Amino acid sequence: MEYRSLGNSGIQVSPISVGCWSFGGGSYWGAQSQSDVDKVVARALDEGLNFFDTAELYNDGDSERSLGRALSGRRY
Numbered sequence: 001m002e003y004r005s006l007g008n009s010g011i012q013v014s015p016i017s018v019g020c021w022s023f024g025g026g027s028y029w030g031a032q033s034q035s036d037v038d039k040v041v042a043r044a045l046d047e048g049l050n051f052f053d054t055a056e057l058y059n060d061g062d063s064e065r066s067l068g069r070a071l072s073g074r075r076y
Contacts, residue, residue, distance in 0.1 A: 001048025013051040018044045020054035023070075024062025034069060041070035 003012035018040065025032040041052075054063045 003050075014049045015051075016049055017051040017053045018049055020052055020063045020067050021058045022063075023054065024059040024064075024066040026059035026062060029059070032066075034066060037066045038070045041067065042074075045074060 001014055004015055005011070006013050022029040022032060023037050044052075052067055054067050056064060058064070
């Protein structure tokens, strides 16, 4: 995987990010299982992606919580 500098931070990120708006389900997206999120995140990490787009606003914070559960125990 090719990585790029994130500004002047010294952090290297993949040029492709994983959009996490649908993580955690919600009224707009409907139900979504944590196991599905876990599989998406695991595959992304296995392929070298390390850039995940989420925000507190997505599904009232459930997106961030779901991503956090999926990343739990995996530190890079």
